[in-house]
Amino acid sequence: MSVLLVEAFYGGSHKQLVDLLQERVDDCVTYTLPAKKWHWRARTAALYFMQAIPASPSYRVLFASSVLNLAELVALRPDLASLKKILYFHENQLIYPVRKSQERDFQYGYNQILSCLVADVVVFNSAFNMHSFLSSISTFMKTMPDHRPKGLEQLIGPKCRVLHFPIQFADVTRFLPEHKLLLRQSQTPHSSSSSSEDSPDLSEITKASSTASAREPPNEPPVKKQSKAQEPQQGANVEDTERQPASRQCADQEPEKPRPLHIVWPHRWEHDKDPQLFFQTLLKLSEQELNFEVSVLGETFTDVPDIFAEAKEQLVSHIRHWGFMPSKEDYLRVLCQADVVVSTAKHEFFGVAMLEAVHCGCYPLCPKALVYPEIFPGSYLYSTPEQLCKRLRGFCKHPQLVRQHVVQVNTGAFSWDALGEEYRSLLTAGSSSSSS
Structure with a gap:
């Protein structure tokens, strides 16, 4: 079980991807939370997985969606910090639509930025997702009243790549x-x-x-x-x-x-x-x-x-x-x-x-x-x-x-047929520079 698949919101496309990787990539182990109460999953999932994931010397790669606060998890579990950490974005909270601007909770986007900073590879399911995230970091951080960090997009950008969501099309x-x-x-x-x-x-x-x-x-x-x-x-x-x-x-x-x-x-x-x-x-x-x-x-x-x-x-x-x-x-x-x-x-x-x-x-x-x-x-x-x-x-x-x-x-x-080898390569243990 060299690949650790962690999904804090196990439903919809998040579930489809984890199930596909579990089925098609060798040596995976999966830990998930049900797809309910999304906001609470984003806030607290790291604490749950700290206790749910047993320690093991065989882990080599950690793959998680951006619902999880990866920074919190690796801080709570230092044994996971040395793994090749891959963060997958199905969606990003910096431009996620809200009906009123004051309804946007700063914490969710902030969690994703922190997760990117500790990840080795940041993967987006589309170029639109990646570009909209990177181009929005500076504006998003301006909502802080003072002491705003600078240059975060320059730190995160080199880690980023686009790898489309792999669909397992059925014979219809x-x-x-x-x-x-x-x-x-x-x-x-x-x-x-x-x-x-x-x-x-x-x-x-x-x-x-x-x-x-x-x-x-x-x-x-x-x-x-x-x-x-x-x-x-x-x-x-x-x-x-x-x-x-x-x-x-x-x-x-x-x-x-x-x-x-x-x-x-x-x-x-x-x-x-x-x-x-x-x-x-x-x-x-x-x-x-x-x-x-x-x-x-x-x-x-x-x-x-x-x-x-x-x-x-x-x-x-x-x-x-x-x-x-x-x-x-x-x-x-x-x-x-x-x-x-x-x-x-x-x-x-x-x-x-x-x-x-x-x-x-x-x-x-x-x-x-x-x-x-x-x-x-x-x-x-x-x-x-x-x-x-x-x-x-x-x-x-x-x-x-x-x-x-x-x-x-x-x-x-x-399709998985077209994208599968890229995912297998991504989930191969190694330095972030060799995989991005």
């Missing part, structure tokens, strides 16, 4: 509807590229959705061209229907009405994910009598914003799934059934749920901010609530535009 083939299977089968090895040059401009899709009609569809719809055998049965326009074999339609048969657009929101039920914006947008679509279904997934914690109960009542006729799904298989099945996955986050340092949804064939719509421009081409980003509403409105009217679209995001780049 058995859950995919026919049109997603056809798209996946028709892809070339390069069609999952995240290159913006290959990605169709979403403005073109939006424009097409506003002008398309069964009478006169766009001449060059911005969707992947398919052979007749690959044309999806659902969401087809009149011309698509007319191209179907005679055995599947009669000359006087009305074209099949597309099933409603299925929108999924798979995020934590907390204010920083801005559920208010999401539900306000859906209510506008509903008021315009647009046809759509919605699945609201994600974990809930102690305080659930009131907007969820209100929206459930107001959108009852549109709801397909509502609430957290403990079964990962059921969760992935819903993602595979969905057409569009939406983020309205005011805080996101990586976004596992969005990438999992894209892996399941969902079309992503994300804010043009936070980590999203680092992962998603500009064609999937929106700048204002009005843009989000406009794009969803167009997709509600013409769901075939998303059902025939191959998403240009290389999810494989964020």
